[in-house]
Amino acid sequence: MSDTLMNTYGRLPVAFEKGEGARLWDSEGKEYLDALSGIAVCGLGHAHPAVTQALCEQAGKLVHTSNLYGIPNQQALADRLTSLSGMDRVFFSNSGAEANEAAIKLARLYGHNKGITNPTIIVTNGSFHGRTMATLTATGNRKVQAGFEPLVQGFARVDYNDLDGIRNVASNNHNVVAVMVEPVTGEGGIAIPDEDYLTGIREICDEHGWLMMLDEIQTGMGRTGEMFAFQHSNVIPDVMTLAKGLGNGVPIGACVARGDAAEVLQPGKHGSTFGGNPLVCAVALAVVNTLEQDKLVARAAELGQRMLDGFSVRLADVDAVNEFRGQGLMLGIELDRPCGELVGTALEQGLLINVTADSVVRLLPPLILSDQQADTIVEKVSDLIREFVTA
Ligand SMILES: *Cc1c(COP(=O)(O)O)cnc(C)c1O
Numbered sequence: 388m389s390d391t392l393m394n395t396y397g398r399l400p401v402a403f404e405k406g407e408g409a410r411l412w413d414s415e416g417k418e419y420l421d422a423l424s425g426i427a428v429c430g431l432g433h434a435h436p437a438v439t440q441a442l443c444e445q446a447g448k449l450v451h452t453s454n455l456y457g458i459p460n461q462q463a464l465a466d467r468l469t470s471l472s473g474m475d476r477v478f479f480s481n482s483g484a485e486a487n488e489a490a491i492k493l494a495r496l497y498g499h500n501k502g503i504t505n506p507t508i509i510v511t512n513g514s515f516h517g518r519t520m521a522t523l524t525a526t527g528n529r530k531v532q533a534g535f536e537p538l539v540q541g542f543a544r545v546d547y548n549d550l551d552g553i554r555n556v557a558s559n560n561h562n563v564v565a566v567m568v569e570p571v572t573g574e575g576g577i578a579i580p581d582e583d584y585l586t587g588i589r590e591i592c593d594e595h596g597w598l599m600m601l602d603e604i605q606t607g608m609g610r611t612g613e614m615f616a617f618q619h620s621n622v623i624p625d626v627m628t629l630a631k632g633l634g635n636g637v638p639i640g641a642c643v644a645r646g647d648a649a650e651v652l653q654p655g656k657h658g659s660t661f662g663g664n665p666l667v668c669a670v671a672l673a674v675v676n677t678l679e680q681d682k683l684v685a686r687a688a689e690l691g692q693r694m695l696d697g698f699s700v701r702l703a704d705v706d707a708v709n710e711f712r713g714q715g716l717m718l719g720i721e722l723d724r725p726c727g728e729l730v731g732t733a734l735e736q737g738l739l740i741n742v743t744a745d746s747v748v749r750l751l752p753p754l755i756l757s758d759q760q761a762d763t764i765v766e767k768v769s770d771l772i773r774e775f776v777t778a
Contacts, residue, residue, distance in 0.1 A: 508563075721747045
């Protein structure tokens with residue numbers, strides 16, 4: 388391997404050349420089944436015709452102008468995202484971390500506008516919000532932060548799924564302006580909170596005039612079996628961030644806001660050169676249209692249930708499995724031991740999976756999976772786990 392790339396990733400010994408749906412082929416022509424979707428990005432799978440068409444048509448017309456001008460595709464995408472979410476306004480970025488940066492800046496400015504000069508945002512342990520300075524500070528994982536001190540000020544941390552923790556901060560800290568959480572943790576190990584968690588956060592935020600901010604970068608765009616994960620509950624956030632599945636692989640993020648929060652960022656307060664350009668917005672529009680036309684959100688719910696049921700049958704007698712859990716096609720199988728090496732073993736057998744939080748096998752397959760492909764993933768992963776824990 389060449390050493391001209393910074394050594395930021397421990398890469399697996401494979402490079403893919405071509406994809407179609409949930410399948411990939413490497414440079415030797417070996418075929419793989421993709422149960423990761425480039426970490427929840429390619430929800431429509433690889434080389435989806437609607438994505439390819441949108442890319443090619445828009446590339447032949449206009450790729451970039453500037454946010455100094457009107458961008459009809461950006462406006463159309465904002466219209467779709469707001470009507471799907473029931474929210475009001477969108478700012479487009481190029482990544483998840485940047486969408487969260489916009490949310491963090493929005494919350495701080497919201498605080499300053501109310502006379503709070505040291506605004507604090509409540510975040511949780513076990514969260515992941517990105518790798519920029521503010522988002523790595525918000526992230527609840529020391530490994531992500533270590534070596535990058537001094538961190539950014541203005542965050543207070545509580546446990547995930549702990550409403551009392553949030554209430555405690557409320558009674559001690561009068562600088563709080565927002566709570567920012569993931570509806571289901573992604574990098575943190577597919578933790579699914581209690582049913583009343585989001586409703587509880589909504590109540591606390593309403594009581595104190597705080598913004599409820601949901602990081603839906605991994606959970607959004609149908610992944611959990613609703614277009615946005617908050618739609619499993621009957622609350623609506625003030626701010627929601629999106630990225631991964633929104634562009635099916637083209638770099639796009641979004642910070643969506645509602646009510647007062649939607650009016651906070653005014654000219655001169657935030658911006659992006661590339662954000663929301665005609666090309667990425669054409670692709671994201673094709674993604675949204677395809678999710679709707681092909682009813683892929685309901686399909687994600689159905690496939691997720693099918694896979695969870697499959698695992699509960701196939702792994703019922705394996706004591707080393709602590710728990711399998713999931714919402715839609717965001718699935719985690721927690722073992723009683725670190726299992727990172729499963730990723731390499733699966734790869735050898737032509738299957739792409741991921742392990743996060745040391746001991747959680749994480750599956751994020753594309754929403755276009757066939758029943759048969761879903762069953763194959765369940766069989767292969769179950770066999771791999773069984774072999775691994777009995778070896
Ligand atoms: C991936 C992810 C991010 C960061 O997105 P990038 O595009 O890598 O900056 C933030 N939050 C969550 C929940 C994520 O899964």
